[in-house]
Amino acid sequence: MLVTFPHMGNCWPAFKSLCENMGAGVYLPNENNTQQLKVGLKHSPEWVCFPFKVTLSNFVECLENDVNKIVMATDCGPCRFGFYYAVQERILKDLGYKFDMYHLPQGDLLTFEWADFLRSICEDKSYATTLNIYRTARVYLMKSQLIQIAEKLEGKTRCYEKNKGDTTRCLKRCVRMIDDAKTYSQLRKTRWKIKDEFRKIDQQKHNGKALKVGLTGEIQVTLDPFVNHDIKRKLGEMGCEVHMDLSLYDWMKHKFHINFHRKYVEYLSKIHKKIGGIQMDIGGEAYWVLGEYINWAHKGFDGFVHIYPFTCMPEITAKSIITKWYGDERFDLPPAFFGFDEHAGEAGLVTRLEAYTDLLKAKKEKRNGTR
Ligand code: SF4
Incomplete structure (x- = not known):
């Protein structure tokens, strides 16, 4: 049984850890690309928001690769996002795919509904303990924070790089490091490694330009x-x-x-x-x-x-x-x-x-x- 989630930039190591640490097998969705998007466009209403089409194309790609559980965030906010998962589920089931759609409520995380969601994706119920849910959430938040640190450094470094592409390559290495770090202590060390990686980039100063x-x-x-x-x-x-x-x-x-x-x-x-x-x-x-x-x-x-x-x-x-x-x-x-x-x-x-x-x-x- 494989579970998946939409691809959104460099956020995948955090989402991946969320599912893996609850004992679920993860299918990592492809990076978004033009070819894949064509499928999302074909099956989406023309007027719907672009992120809907992009995430729908993610899901089709995953379902074609034996995924049977899809996790999609939802919100109770005032626009269309709150309906994405329900409409996407209907479209995909009408296309004949067999799967379960799990919606991750994120309207207010202090309601702790997300803990019930984490329990629901566990196949092995020994992972559904309060302690494991706490650890999973902590690792998820830490990974999200490290991704933020790397992306902030990326934005502030690229215009000073001497060799074009160094910052992009450095960011990719950092995202890989975040994915490889599995425990809280490994993640703490990764924080320093990320800063070191960016410091090593050969830079020229613009003198305020x-x-x-x-x-x-x-x-x-x-x-x-x-x-x-x-x-x-x-x-x-x-x-x-x-x-x-x-x-x-x-x-x-x-x-x-x-x-x-x-x-x-x-x-x-x-x-x-x-x-x-x-x-x-x-x-x-x-x-x-x-x-x-x-x-x-x-x-x-x-x-x-x-x-x-x-x-x-x-x-x-x-x-x-x-x-x-x-x-x-x-x-x-x-x-x-x-x-x-x-x-x-x-x-x-x-x-x-x-x-x-x-x-x-x-x-x-x-x-x-x-x-
Ligand atoms: S914010 Fe709302 S209206 Fe805008 S793209 Fe997202 S769902 Fe659509």
Whole structure:
């Protein structure tokens, strides 16, 4: 009996450990790719959000490889994500696949419904003890945190690398190390190894010329390089130090109500109510995207890149508000917006990014009096 989950960027070692430590056999889904996506597109409603199509194509690939248990997260939030698992289950069963769909409730992790979910995927009930559930959750959270550390270092290192590709290779090695570390003590050592790996990268300093750019948006699009056409790498190679607070770990902390950074950006959005600051979670990351925009504007960032699935209602709302704020000169942080779906093209994205970073460089030079 094999269990699987959707592929989302570098998060797979955490999801894998969650299932393995509960005694389940794991089928690791393929990295998302164009060929596989065609299947998801074929069987999804045309109007549905892009992440739905990407995850559906993951599931078809897994079911074709003898998987019989699928784990899909769900939420009670105000947009379509809460219905993904139910609609996907219906589509896949109509296609004739035989499997069990397990939904992982993540609306509020302090309800501990996730512990029941972990018990339910155990085939060998000796794994279903409270102690093992605690250990599994701890390893999962630690792996998520290490992935976040590696991805933050990646964003801040790439624009300084002397040999193109060193940072990308280093990140891959780190993700592999996170997967290989199985116990809490091994994971603690891995934390230092990750920092060491990035320190070893041959770097040149830009003397303050690197652009400080914040990257945020809808979580699946932001975390999966196939879905976002590797925008983080592209920005780094164009000379941007990319700052990104969004990660699986950030999301988990939020759902455990201990994410103080999110609380702070919520506050920033709320206190700008008079000019359109969102007052509550309206789905996606819109609420926090607005707060993050204000936060990075206050910190003097050079640019702000917001990415989202093409038809994502909450993110489009956030985009409209930020566009107005910048147009009205409320904040001096030039935003760029990129919507992704199956029609998004590579060349157009690169051209827009080049134009955007050129404008940011010119603005920075003017501000520093070097132009
Ligand atoms: S956040 Fe956007 S992409 Fe995700 S389910 Fe909601 S509307 Fe769809």
